[in-house]
Amino acid sequence: MNTRNYAGAGTIRSMTHAAPVTDRFPLEDVDKCVQCGLCLPYCPTYRETGDENESPRGRIALLRAMIRNELPLTPRLESHLDRCLSCRNCETACPAQVPYGRLIDDGRAFIAAKRREPRGRRVLRRWTVDGILARPNRLLWVGHLLRGYQRSGLQTIVRGSGLLRPLGLATIEAQLPIVPILKHYAIAYPVNGETRGDVALFLGCIARIVDQPTIDAAIRILNKLGYRVRIPRGQNCCGAIHQHAGDVQGARRLMAQNLNAFPSSGDMPVISLASGCGAMLLEYGQHVSTRDATEFAMRVHDFGAFIEDRHAAPFENALTHLGKIAVHEPCSLRNVMQTAKKTYNLLNRLSATEVSIISNQSTCCGAAGTYFLTQPQLSEVFRDDTLRTIHESGCDTLVTSNIGCALHLAAGIASRHLDVEVVHPAILIDRALRLDS
Ligand code: SF4
Ligand code: SF4
Structure with a gap:
């Protein structure tokens, strides 16, 4: 049986609260946790709050109790799970190989299936996430509109009006980079x-x-x-x-x-x-x-x-004109794709200038998908920590391989008036090879 094969919100919602639902959740994964606590120092939310409920071990215990109907689904319980960054640092420290990322996803699916989402939020989510994000053509039109908004001067007027904060749009608007002239790609x-x-x-x-x-x-x-x-x-x-x-x-x-x-x-x-x-x-x-x-x-x-894997030689010493470079490791690259060191090696191998890894790599920059929107206070704390290390590195350029981290960090850098450019490794290599000239 595929234990993660949720039958859909309707099926689970139709169960009574006391009905056994454990067959729909991978309890065997929960039970892999031997509660050793070795993951705790690796967890950014535990380090920040000191609260066991905000740790991997604590959240696993909450999930187990929730699935077994030993704990009711309260806003407080949901909040402890929602405040998880899904950074998966804990997985890298776990000797029992608990698949924490899967567990927290399954826990959120379990909650979503049981909870009746307020109509307004449901409509907004469907309109934005399903209606725009999941439709490339509509997304392109939104891009054209955003470009018009930025270039027409409307952005300055709207920002000055103070309307963005009460509408809950201030954070996401601040992270918007300059939208380029958009094009369709060839096949x-x-x-x-x-x-x-x-x-x-x-x-x-x-x-x-x-x-x-x-x-x-x-x-x-x-x-x-x-x-x-x-x-x-x-x-x-x-x-x-x-x-x-x-x-x-x-x-x-x-x-x-x-x-x-x-x-x-x-x-x-x-x-x-x-x-x-x-x-x-x-x-x-x-x-x-x-x-x-x-x-x-x-x-x-x-x-x-x-x-990095396929090309060792062609770019040697090509980055001499690009200043001091620091590499940021997105959690998804470090903990899931597990190739963060390759980006560092690539840039280091290509460079005659200094390339460093910023020091607080065991934490998260706070972007974490939509975390910066849903948990703005904690997100800000994690971004501040990351910005401090970026500043201390003295870099001219910060390289990161994830667009979410790049936008989040670039907005923080701009708001602190730091003189650091945030780019993807591809941009740096392209410049080094002068392919865009
Ligand atoms: S390290 Fe693994 S087994 Fe130990 S408490 Fe954390 S999740 Fe559980
Ligand atoms: S995914 Fe990250 S924030 Fe969540 S419990 Fe693990 S280490 Fe903590």
């Missing part, structure tokens, strides 16, 4: 010369609007290295936002669309530019137990790791 970008093979590029949802320069740079670099870049039509949001919010059906819908869009046969690598998306794609086989999903997941690579 393939051929190589000018000898071809080493084909790769399929995953564009993501937000990134294809606010980070087209990174996508363009990645295509140029891959072409330069001999790879024909394919951009499969019909690809969509990876589903991570849905999955981590407990919307299992929404996540599955998006996973199915992506599995249909990408060629299912052969071994063509799938390159992801944002590690938040890459981490989700890499685990498609765990979320949907089909052969297609498993084979697809095995072909997923983070862009930086793909370049």
